[in-house]
Amino acid sequence: MPSRPTKELEIFPNPTPARDYHIHMEIPEFTCLCPKTGQPDFATLILDYIPDKRCIELKSLKLYIWSYRNENAFHEAVTNRIVDDLTAALKPRYLRLTAKFFVRGGIFTNIIVEHRKSGWKPLPLVELGKFEGQSTTRG
Amino acid sequence: MPSRPTKELEIFPNPTPARDYHIHMEIPEFTCLCPKTGQPDFATLILDYIPDKRCIELKSLKLYIWSYRNENAFHEAVTNRIVDDLTAALKPRYLRLTAKFFVRGGIFTNIIVEHRKSGWKPLPLVELGKFEGQSTTRG
Amino acid sequence: MPSRPTKELEIFPNPTPARDYHIHMEIPEFTCLCPKTGQPDFATLILDYIPDKRCIELKSLKLYIWSYRNENAFHEAVTNRIVDDLTAALKPRYLRLTAKFFVRGGIFTNIIVEHRKSGWKPLPLVELGKFEGQSTTRG
Amino acid sequence: MPSRPTKELEIFPNPTPARDYHIHMEIPEFTCLCPKTGQPDFATLILDYIPDKRCIELKSLKLYIWSYRNENAFHEAVTNRIVDDLTAALKPRYLRLTAKFFVRGGIFTNIIVEHRKSGWKPLPLVELGKFEGQSTTRG
Amino acid sequence: MPSRPTKELEIFPNPTPARDYHIHMEIPEFTCLCPKTGQPDFATLILDYIPDKRCIELKSLKLYIWSYRNENAFHEAVTNRIVDDLTAALKPRYLRLTAKFFVRGGIFTNIIVEHRKSGWKPLPLVELGKFEGQSTTRG
Amino acid sequence: MPSRPTKELEIFPNPTPARDYHIHMEIPEFTCLCPKTGQPDFATLILDYIPDKRCIELKSLKLYIWSYRNENAFHEAVTNRIVDDLTAALKPRYLRLTAKFFVRGGIFTNIIVEHRKSGWKPLPLVELGKFEGQSTTRG
Amino acid sequence: MPSRPTKELEIFPNPTPARDYHIHMEIPEFTCLCPKTGQPDFATLILDYIPDKRCIELKSLKLYIWSYRNENAFHEAVTNRIVDDLTAALKPRYLRLTAKFFVRGGIFTNIIVEHRKSGWKPLPLVELGKFEGQSTTRG
Amino acid sequence: MPSRPTKELEIFPNPTPARDYHIHMEIPEFTCLCPKTGQPDFATLILDYIPDKRCIELKSLKLYIWSYRNENAFHEAVTNRIVDDLTAALKPRYLRLTAKFFVRGGIFTNIIVEHRKSGWKPLPLVELGKFEGQSTTRG
Amino acid sequence: MPSRPTKELEIFPNPTPARDYHIHMEIPEFTCLCPKTGQPDFATLILDYIPDKRCIELKSLKLYIWSYRNENAFHEAVTNRIVDDLTAALKPRYLRLTAKFFVRGGIFTNIIVEHRKSGWKPLPLVELGKFEGQSTTRG
Amino acid sequence: MPSRPTKELEIFPNPTPARDYHIHMEIPEFTCLCPKTGQPDFATLILDYIPDKRCIELKSLKLYIWSYRNENAFHEAVTNRIVDDLTAALKPRYLRLTAKFFVRGGIFTNIIVEHRKSGWKPLPLVELGKFEGQSTTRG
């Protein structure tokens, strides 16, 4: 896999396709260009998915994100496009992308897009008490 | 679009109307006048919506918010009015506005108003484990 | 409305009775006396309600809260009484009061009481991704 | 009520038995002894309950917690036992105990046990937007 | 004191002029207009001062802050001007103003200006261990 | 039980099998080796389970986690394997493992895997108001 | 010591007068009345002192704070008066009081007053790296 | 001023050169390329300065930051270069730049560089109690 | 070293006595008895020291802390006594103990005591920009 | 530079040796073995230094940290040794290492060690108001 930006997404076989399980990835380094002004836009992307037969390669995901660096893209359209591309490559049972854009005009915008595989139904959630994370060290 | 306050709301076509997706915007610069005392009131607005055929222009939203600067408005009424205006302009599948007013009389007031398009039903939620955000840098 | 403590609650007409919407108020200045020891007790009150035909006046709510300053009151009983009084004045579709008392005997106590209007049913919730608030400024 | 540790739990009549309401207590001072090593264990206890005809006296609860100070107790067993004792004394509609033990062997353990009164059903929850607490003062 | 915006600042005599002591005020409701674009700007102001013979009236300070609502003002200039006005009215031993402006152009700006009375010297600081604030209630 | 890393998991009898209750453990010291690069990987593991007849020994769990220190393991595969091993040893009613891996390639990855005992159904959740934890001391 | 509000302050002998050491107390339950409006004011008090021959009784401090409940008091004056009273009773080497008042008129006010014993000099501070507190439990 | 990336920095006259005062800016959108790998790097920049006769234009600063988008730059060198450029343009009394780079190789790097005008000395600091910021709204 | 509570403190030779360096330990499990009421008191202890020829054994410190479990002790006296005992055993260049007691009577008390070796002087501090910690994982 | 653990440290020339500037690195992946029990220990390392003629290669630092994975090391000794190695390789003007070890025996230990180049003196600090970091996005 070359270390160049690319729209091609590398996948590997899901090691446990028998189970519905959840992969959560945080990708803080998205940047593209605003089609109106040509100025750079920035976002943190949050990817949640339930794989079917395929998982996404972490390095390939990084190169794919990089590929937007010199492209013009509107917030709403680019978030939907990334979902389309990931869905085409992964054919996941479920996928959700949250794009948290840096402030523009004093307003913070976030776009949340999901894909559900036709016919797939989530297991009824087992709801447990919630616990919040803390640092591993103290002081 | 002129850079003057205006009640007119500019929209653009939703790039992916085939999907229910979620747009979340935080607008920290709302101010109006209290009809009783004439003194300024302030709020942070949180807008959540699921677009149908239209999306709101970020800059137009900013000018619309600005238009309340010299108007008298009660907390409950103005939050409902903004929902009415946004709903008329966007005809969204779903829209929710949270207005978090600055403290008055030692009491903090928040108003939450929503609109649901007639006949529209949200997809059953796919509930996933929650993860909390952290800063992109450290130190 | 006189600026004296009072159990009388002033209301005003709900400007948008056609809609179920949510009013959230935080009231950090509740104090009363412990019936056993005569010593002061303190709490922060959180009021959530869905108005029907009436809304509560912010200043009147403040004077009502003040009226407990020299009264004896147990935690459980006083939280229920405030819900009764607010319900009688507002006849709301829904009302919930959370009283967070300051520590006594090393134990923190919170009481949560709600009222539901007979025959009223909440709309099925539209569940969206959650976002957490941050400060409006930086640094 | 003597100020000595005791397994006896004092109760008082619920002032509003007509309503399902929620009492939340945080008790940071639980300690007992590890049956294997004899060394002290520590935990913060979180008690949530919906009373039926009885409520727990705050001071009595404190003395009851104290009574474990010199007793041997495993994490899982003692959390279940406290629920049994509180349930026997309070006969609540619902009761949940969360025991958050201090770290042992580099691992943090929390035990969550609940009791439901036979035949009792919770009201369907009225779900509202959530708000997070903040300090009453600033600076 | 009329409830209208005004540049006039009301003061009252310092009750303890024999002592150097510190007054810290947080004023979250500053707004003015940008001289370049005419658009509203917003800031939270933090005022720290050591009074000499005079203290500032809280309500008067509020009306003074209000007086900038319809005025054009650059960030650096207006922060310096407020310090000049407060210094003229209070003739304090020491005064510091921190203006935290809302984001513009994706950049957050804060301006910190101080005034020291000629000949006045701060007492050498007694440095103690620091403690951080927490909420008064729990849960 | 020897203090050596081992894949063998020690269990003890659940003291209260009559009840569905929840055990939550946080294990910050997971490390293994990346099969591609041979470099160390790190994660914090969060284990939630509802025991049936067996509970996991805390010390044994620690030794089991240690056993991955010199093994090659992919993120997705190892999280699923740990769930398989714990499930085989505990035969729990429900078990969920959340593995929060340290950043790689600028991307943060978390894997969440669960097991449900065939035929077991969670009790309908009693949803209560949530309260957030705070430190036991102040300052 | 009677459990009634009192301006009398009970002290006990400092067990280690040979050393300069620091006592830090947080007192969240201060309330008095505004001399202008008669309405209640609230504050959290932070007391820091280096004792000389005397220390303050915790319960007596609580009763002293209670004694302001029905008294008129301005923010600046009452903070200075409490320092005068504590100084008269304790004759400390050093004492600092921070009063954090609840918001009034949308402005948060804090008053910080200190007393230094004539001729006393603090030891030069040994400055160490700082560490921040975290909760004792996790989850 | 054109809306194109540029190394040219626009300044404006300091409105209050008679005073030493502090300007603090947070610039979250720095990105450049790694000279070794060609991959993008990201940082948040924190700029603190005490102006002499000149201040930096906010928009110009944004365009200057943008100018690094397609340039190769090492962390240490680029932080020093930006300080050189800002110092040349502003000739400030004091300037400090903190560059907080996004994680690389699992390690977080921050570079802090300062410039002091020859012969300039900071006023001895007036040290006051510190207060921490909180959100303007609640809930 | 026996696993029983003991006032005896085990030490080991400082591996680098040529250097002044800082050891910071957080000990959340201190408990003793109140001499007035017989009831348990609790505290988190923070120990900071600069060793001379000796360091404290972690396990021995734990057993020493345990030894207070059944002893009567006032807050001020016990904090001073622990400093005396640690100083006698370690003969450190510098030692500071911060005891953060759990709330009593609604008041939070912290005691900070230090010891300085006669003739020892701290190196002048090299003050660097501060950075705050964050969690190692995200989500 | 091979991707194998190594005690050899690669350096590169400081691009701006004319200036004292500060490099801060956070390294969350330190692990070694306890010489007493053979069990793994974990720490987050914080490295602060002011370079002279040399800077440390980020990748080399990572491989150096990795080299402790299978070595026995006491907390105090290993922190001092890493400072010795870094000092030998970098010959820095100033270097400080903070090692935050994961909890052992319920106690959290942090070790802070520094090196100062003979004859080097830090510039007198320019103290500015502090500002705290926040996330780049909102929601």
Ligand SMILES: [Ca+2]
């Ligand atoms: Ca969060």
Ligand SMILES: [Ca+2]
């Ligand atoms: Ca988290």
Ligand SMILES: [Ca+2]
């Ligand atoms: Ca721990």
Ligand SMILES: [Ca+2]
């Ligand atoms: Ca919260």
Ligand SMILES: [Ca+2]
């Ligand atoms: Ca919030």
Ligand SMILES: [Ca+2]
């Ligand atoms: Ca604060």
Ligand SMILES: [Ca+2]
């Ligand atoms: Ca912003």
Ligand SMILES: [Ca+2]
């Ligand atoms: Ca704290």
Ligand SMILES: [Ca+2]
């Ligand atoms: Ca990272």
Ligand SMILES: [Ca+2]
């Ligand atoms: Ca909370």
Ligand SMILES: [Ca+2]
């Ligand atoms: Ca929590």
Ligand SMILES: [Ca+2]
């Ligand atoms: Ca902190």
Ligand SMILES: [Ca+2]
């Ligand atoms: Ca802070």
Ligand SMILES: [Ca+2]
């Ligand atoms: Ca408390």
Ligand SMILES: [Ca+2]
């Ligand atoms: Ca930070």
Ligand SMILES: [Ca+2]
């Ligand atoms: Ca945002």
